[in-house]
Amino acid sequence: MTNTPKTKVLVSDLAKSFKMHLRDGLEIxxxxxxxFSVSAGECVVLGGPSGSGKSSILKxxxxxxxxxxxxxxxxxxxxxxxxxxxxxxxxxxxRETTIGYxxxxxxxxxxxxxxxxxxxxxxxxGVAEDEAFERAGNLLSRLNVPERLWQLPPATFSGGxxxxxxxxxxxxxxxxxxxLDEPTASLDAANRAVVVELVEExxxxxxxxxxxxxxxxxxxxxxDRIIDVTSFASAA
Amino acid sequence: xxxxxxxxxDFPLLQVSNTTKLYGGRIGCKDVSxxxxxxxxxxxxxxxxxxxxxxxxxxxxxxxxxxxxxxYRNRMGQMRNLxxxxxxxxxxxxxxxxxxxxxxxxxxxxxxxxxGANVGERLMAVGARHYGNIRDxxxxxxGRVEIAEDRIDDDPRAFSGGMxxxxxxxxxxxxxxxxxFMDEPTGGLDVSVQARLLDLLRxxxxxxxxxxxxxxxxxxxxxxxxxxxxxxxxxxxxxxxxTDQVLDDPQESYTQLLVSSILQP
Amino acid sequence: xxxxxxxxxxxxxHYNFAYLDEQTKRMIRRAILKGIxxxxxxxxxxxxxxxxxxxxGTGGIQVTAAVxxxxxxxxxxxxxxxxxxxxxxLRNFFVETTGVDTxxxxxxxxxxxxxxxxPEETLTKDQVLVYQVPIxxxxxxxxPRETETRKMHALEEYGLMHVKLYEDIAKxxxxxxxxxxxxxxxxRYVMDPSPTPKFDNPKMDQMEALQLFGAGREKRIYAIPxxxxxxxxxxxxxxxxVTKFDQPCAICGAEEVYLDEVILDDDGNRMxxxxxxxxxxxxxxxxxxxxxxxxxxxxxxxx
Numbered sequence: 044m045t046n047t048p049k050t051k052v053l054v055s056d057l058a059k060s061f062k063m064h065l066r067d068g069l070e071i072x073x074x075x076x077x078x079f080s081v082s083a084g085e086c087v088v089l090g091g092p093s094g095s096g097k098s099s100i101l102k103x104x105x106x107x108x109x110x111x112x113x114x115x116x117x118x119x120x121x122x123x124x125x126x127x128x129x130x131x132x133x134x135x136x137x138r139e140t141t142i143g144y145x146x147x148x149x150x151x152x153x154x155x156x157x158x159x160x161x162x163x164x165x166x167x168x169g170v171a172e173d174e175a176f177e178r179a180g181n182l183l184s185r186l187n188v189p190e191r192l193w194q195l196p197p198a199t200f201s202g203g204x205x206x207x208x209x210x211x212x213x214x215x216x217x218x219x220x221x222x223l224d225e226p227t228a229s230l231d232a233a234n235r236a237v238v239v240e241l242v243e244e245x246x247x248x249x250x251x252x253x254x255x256x257x258x259x260x261x262x263x264x265x266x267d268r269i270i271d272v273t274s275f276a277s278a279a
Numbered sequence: 280x281x282x283x284x285x286x287x288x289d290f291p292l293l294q295v296s297n298t299t300k301l302y303g304g305r306i307g308c309k310d311v312s313x314x315x316x317x318x319x320x321x322x323x324x325x326x327x328x329x330x331x332x333x334x335x336x337x338x339x340x341x342x343x344x345x346x347x348x349x350x351y352r353n354r355m356g357q358m359r360n361l362x363x364x365x366x367x368x369x370x371x372x373x374x375x376x377x378x379x380x381x382x383x384x385x386x387x388x389x390x391x392x393x394x395g396a397n398v399g400e401r402l403m404a405v406g407a408r409h410y411g412n413i414r415d416x417x418x419x420x421x422g423r424v425e426i427a428e429d430r431i432d433d434d435p436r437a438f439s440g441g442m443x444x445x446x447x448x449x450x451x452x453x454x455x456x457x458x459x460f461m462d463e464p465t466g467g468l469d470v471s472v473q474a475r476l477l478d479l480l481r482x483x484x485x486x487x488x489x490x491x492x493x494x495x496x497x498x499x500x501x502x503x504x505x506x507x508x509x510x511x512x513x514x515x516x517x518x519x520x521x522t523d524q525v526l527d528d529p530q531e532s533y534t535q536l537l538v539s540s541i542l543q544p
Numbered sequence: 545x546x547x548x549x550x551x552x553x554x555x556x557x558h559y560n561f562a563y564l565d566e567q568t569k570r571m572i573r574r575a576i577l578k579g580i581x582x583x584x585x586x587x588x589x590x591x592x593x594x595x596x597x598x599x600x601g602t603g604g605i606q607v608t609a610a611v612x613x614x615x616x617x618x619x620x621x622x623x624x625x626x627x628x629x630x631x632x633x634l635r636n637f638f639v640e641t642t643g644v645d646t647x648x649x650x651x652x653x654x655x656x657x658x659x660x661x662x663p664e665e666t667l668t669k670d671q672v673l674v675y676q677v678p679i680x681x682x683x684x685x686x687x688p689r690e691t692e693t694r695k696m697h698a699l700e701e702y703g704l705m706h707v708k709l710y711e712d713i714a715k716x717x718x719x720x721x722x723x724x725x726x727x728x729x730x731x732r733y734v735m736d737p738s739p740t741p742k743f744d745n746p747k748m749d750q751m752e753a754l755q756l757f758g759a760g761r762e763k764r765i766y767a768i769p770x771x772x773x774x775x776x777x778x779x780x781x782x783x784x785x786v787t788k789f790d791q792p793c794a795i796c797g798a799e800e801v802y803l804d805e806v807i808l809d810d811d812g813n814r815m816x817x818x819x820x821x822x823x824x825x826x827x828x829x830x831x832x833x834x835x836x837x838x839x840x841x842x843x844x845x846x847x
Contacts, residue, residue, distance in 0.1 A: 107528070108528040131507045153478050370701065392707055392711055396711050
C-alpha cells in the first residue's frame, strides 16, 4: 500500500445514449457496460472504428458528456470522486488540478496570444507568470511553432499550427490524469515524434492516460493496453 | 491562512431558493433555486421573454420577488436574506459589494459627468475624500479597461459603444465587488468590439476572482465566460449544469433546439 | 382693525396682514417648525400663488409673511443691497400689507429677507434671516429624479455631491463652484445655501440668528436653527476656501468683505465696492475712506 492509490480511473458499467428531441425523441444508443481501469503511469488506448463511441467515453470521463448509467471514479489526491454524479463545482476543480484534456481542435479565444493560451493552465495551477511563459515558450519551440507566432491569437493560424498550440496547452501542466483525443491527427512525422516523447515523459511522471489514436505508429509506440470499444456496443 | 480561504470558498455566496416573480397571473420566473459560490460565473440563457432578465433583477434587488428567498453572504460571513435587509443596506451592497453591468451603458453611467468621475463615484460614495487618490484610482481602472488616460476628463457621450461599456465595467469594479450582475453586456456591439470586451471580461473575472451572474442570449458568450449555465424557458429553469456539458450534450428538447439554432461563422 | 376680522373676509378693501390668510400662514409655520426640528431637511409645503412671478422671491416672501408680526422691523436686500429694484419692490409689498417698520440698518432689523447675500454685520439671536431660494435640491443637477434624490437624502447617500466637486477640479483645477456651494448641516443633511456666494458659507456655521429658506416654485422650506454646525463640502487635498479679493472696497476701504464689480464708464474703468450697501455706508459715516475717496457714482449726481 502506498499513499497514492495506483488506480487513477475506474469506469464501471457505464452507458450512454443520445435522445434526439428534434427527431421525435429518437434514442441513439452509444455504449453500454463499459468497464475498464487505468493505473498511474499507464497509457490505455481506446480502439475501434469511427462511431463506436470512443470519443463519447473520453468526454464522459471529462464530464463534457453526461452518462445514463454507471460510475466513473477518479482518484483526486486522497479522495475518490464519481464524475457521473459530482457537482459542477467539483468537476471544475478536478479539471483545474487533476484531469487534463487534449482535444483535436483548438477553441481559439479572441485576442488571446498563443503563448498566453498555452501558459494559462499552468497559471491556473498557481505557477508564476514568468515561469509559465518560459515553459510555454519551450514547449511551443519543441512543437516547432515559430516564435514569431507566439504573440498572435491563433484564430488565424493554419490547422496544423492551431493543433500544436492546443497540444502544448494540453501537455504543459501536470495533471495526474490526461485524456488524449486524437492529438496526432494530421501532424507531420517530426511533430508526431514530439508528441510520443511528451507522452513518455508523462508516463514517467506517473500520469494515467486514456487516448484515442488512429495513427498506428503512434499508438504502438505509446499504448500499454488497447481496449476494444466495439465490445461495449449497445444492443440497439 | 489557506484554511480561511478554503472555508470561505466552501460556502455559497448567494443562495437562491424557489424565487418566483409573477406579473399578475403571468409568470416572470418560477421556483428558481441555485447556489453560487465565490469565483463562479453563472450564465442564464434563453430566448427573449424567457424570464432571464426578470430573474436577474430579482436577484439584484431591482425587482421584489413574489415569493422565495435570496440569501447573500456578506463580508462578515453572515448569510442575509436580501429582502429582509433594510433598503439602506441593500443600496449599500449595490454600491460596494456588488456591481451591475447594464446592456445599455447609458443606463449604468452618468452621461453628463467625465469618465474619471464615473469611475470615482463609487469611491466617493464610500467616503473617499482625497481628490488625487480618487483620480489615480480612476486612471488605473481606465487603463485596465483599455481606455486611454487622456480621455479621463471626457464625457462618456464622446465615447464609442464599446468604450462606454468598458467604462461601465470599470465604474462597477472600482470598489472590488464580490458579485457582479451582467445583463447582455455584449448586446448591441459589433463582433470585433464584442470580442475585445469578452476577452477583457474574461481576464478581469479570473484576476479578481469575481462571482458573476450573466444574462445572455448568446451561447458563445456563455461558453467563453461561464462555468455553469441555467437554461430558461417560459420562466422556468429547464436545464442546468456545467456550461460545456449543457451545450455539448443538451438533454432537454428546448436546449437541443437552442444549441442547434446557433449560426456557425 | 385686527387681523382676525380681515381673515373672515369681511374687508374687501384690504389684504389680510402680510397678504396671506391665517390658515396658510399656519401651514407655512408648521413647515418652518419641522424644518427647524430637522436642520437642513427640505420640508414640502403648499406654496401659494403670490402677486409676482416666480424668481422674484415668492418662497422667501411666504416665509417672511408667516413669521412677521406688527412689531417687527424688516430689512430687505437683494445682492446685499437695500436699493435694488427687487429689494425695493418687496419691501414696499410688506409695507403695504403689514405696515411694519422697515430699515436698511442690519442691526436694527428683526427680520432680514435676502437674495444672494448674508450681511457682513454679525447677526444676533434676536434676528431671523430669510433666504429666497431658486433651486433647493443640491443633488438636482446630477440626479434629475425627485424620488431618487429624496431617497439619497434619507439614506445619507451623498457621494454624488463630491462627484460635482470632482468635476470642478478636473475641469478647472480647483473647486470652481462659487455660489450655491453645498454644505453639510449638523453632520446629517447636505443643503444648498441658495445662490449665496460661498464667501458667506462660513457665516452660516454656528450663526446666532435663525436661518429660514423658502423656495416658492419648488415648494420647499428648510431651516438652520441658531448655533448649528454648517460645513462646506470639500476634498482633503482641495479644502474649501472662501473667495479672496485682492483689493479693499474702493469707497470705504473695507477688507475681507464681499465686493461687487461696478463699471464706471464706457472706457472699461471699474471699481470694486462692498456688496453690502448698509455696511459700506456705516463705515463711510464712521469716517473710513477707500482709495477712490467718495463714491464716483454719487459725485456725478447719479443718485
